[in-house]
Each structure stands twice: as C-alpha cells, then as structure tokens.
Amino acid sequence: MNYSSIFFASGFGLNFNLFETNIINLAVVIFGLYKFLPNFLGSMLERRRSVILSDLKDAEERLDTANLALIEAKKELAAAEKKAKQIRTDCKARAEAIRLETEKRTVEEMARIKQGAASDLNAEAARVSSQLRQEAARLAIEKALGALPKKLDQKAQENFVSQSIKNLGDV
Numbered sequence: 001m002n003y004s005s006i007f008f009a010s011g012f013g014l015n016f017n018l019f020e021t022n023i024i025n026l027a028v029v030i031f032g033l034y035k036f037l038p039n040f041l042g043s044m045l046e047r048r049r050s051v052i053l054s055d056l057k058d059a060e061e062r063l064d065t066a067n068l069a070l071i072e073a074k075k076e077l078a079a080a081e082k083k084a085k086q087i088r089t090d091c092k093a094r095a096e097a098i099r100l101e102t103e104k105r106t107v108e109e110m111a112r113i114k115q116g117a118a119s120d121l122n123a124e125a126a127r128v129s130s131q132l133r134q135e136a137a138r139l140a141i142e143k144a145l146g147a148l149p150k151k152l153d154q155k156a157q158e159n160f161v162s163q164s165i166k167n168l169g170d171v
Helices: 023-151 154-170
Strands: 005-007 013-015
Touching: none
Parallel strands: none
Antiparallel strands: 005 013
C-alpha cells in the first residue's frame, strides 16, 4: 500500500507525492507572479490611472467651458428678452400713434366732406332760389302783362308809354 496518497471510500483523496502533484511548479509560478506581477500590473494600473485622471481633467475643463458658455447664453437670452420687450413696447406705441393719426385724418376727412356737402347744399339752394326768383319774376311779369291790358285803357297806356320815354331821356 502506498502511503503517499490516501483515498477515501467516496472517491475523494489527498495525494502527498510532490512530483505527481506539481507543488514545486506551483510554488515557482506563485513566486514568479509575486515577484514580477506587481511591476507589470502596477505600470499598467499607473498608465490607466493617468489616462483616467487626464480624462477627468478634460471633462472638468469641458464642464467649466460649458458652464461659462451657459452663463454667456443666459446673459444673451436676458438681453434678447429685454430687446424683445423694448420692441413690443415700441410697436405698441407706434401702433397707438398710427391709430391716433388715422383717427385724426378720418375726422379731418369727414369734416372736409361735411364742409363740401354743406357747400354743395348751399350752392344748390342758392341756384334753386335764384331759379325760383327768376320763375316767380317771369310769372309775375306775365301775370302783370296779362292783367295790364284789362286795367289800362288806351289813354292810360299812352300816358304810361310817354312817361317811360320821358324817364329814359332823363337818364
């Protein structure tokens, strides 16, 4: 019986033979990893650390730049809003001035039209009045001429004609 390995009845066992179990090889590999791995992994980790720090610094710089741009954009937005408010105020004032000017011109035009209509009405009234006077005078003359022969006899007509001739001569 070999005492270098002890097996249990269930199939599990320990092997104490150094050459069969490669304990020496494992010890050499573990020592090599202990001796050389820290330098190799350390330099890799250090490079990775410096890259991460550089990326963080770049990110912080971009954040600062973005914050400055945001502050500037907020200032520009405030200025634009102020200018827009001023433009709205100016537009309202201009619209009010235009409205008042239009109302003034409308009132003036209405007064001019009313004056023209009154003038036209007065002129038409004067024309109609003149026509009526002329017509009334014509009718009165016709009536007088129609009534005159009945009222004047021959002698009165001769006296009237001679008196009229005499009056024309004095003139």
